[in-house]
Amino acid sequence: MTLEPEPAGEREQVLDWVVRHAARLGDAGSAPLRRITVSTATVAIGVEWSPPGPPGAAPPPTPERADDTAADPGPDTTLLVTAPMVGTFYRAQEPGAAPFVEIGDLVEAGQQVGIIEAMKLMNAVQADRRGRVSRIVAADGTPVQYDEPLLALLPHDGH
Template sequence: MNAGPTPDDGVLTELRRHARQLVDELDGPVRRVRLRSGDTVLEVEWHGPAQPVPTPRDAPAGQPVAAAEQPAAALLVRAPMVGTFYRSPEPGAAPFVAVGDQVRTGQVVGIVEAMKLLNEVTADRAGRVVELLVEDGKPVEYDQPLVALDPA
């Protein structure tokens, strides 16, 4: 008798998708990935040759710059969850940050809406905004880079 999908099946499917995306974004060989969401853990380890990772020149023209293509010194503010990214607190309001702005640790740089809840996205460290990587009102994935900061 099949008991059907468990509540963790959806979480595990989402973790698998995030693992694939993470491997695609990294700029070096991947040997091991471990992701956790609540009590569900996905751990993948490769024992053979390292997985090939696309180089920046393989990316189609016009796509946003991926994390692997950011300058080594750039700090990335990442999406805390899947949802819709907004640069301002409400339509027509000034954006939280713009390119060139200096931000402090903990400062709100955007909002991710998920299931009608607005979740603040804050900078982990201080820095100057060098690039906004996602347009206002666009869908984002968990851990997707949103804002690039120069720590200087």
């Protein structure tokens, strides 16, 4: 559900509505409610349900927008670096600059791998674990949603 920009008071009314109706939203899906995301500026509400299946089962793979620059690294070995917020993903510090990482690069936990621009602010995206970049999932300059895959890493144990 996306609404046009509204005064702050009306946005708060939308948030209040979501909170009041969260139980109905949870019952609307075929699985337990996993997340409700509310963004501001142009109010966007995202609702996500847990995947069906036994408790503790891994969620199905997230659909990916790939640059198609690497082969599939294989099942169950890929670690994803995901968007920490909604915004526009950039692979480099500025237009024309070298990307923070390329396919084949080894990244360390805490290393900057991209930028997300949100409301005119540039926010660093950091890898949360060590690995070798196997695929660039999100294209440079594209809008991304919270928790959307940006990069795929193959685990690297340091040898």
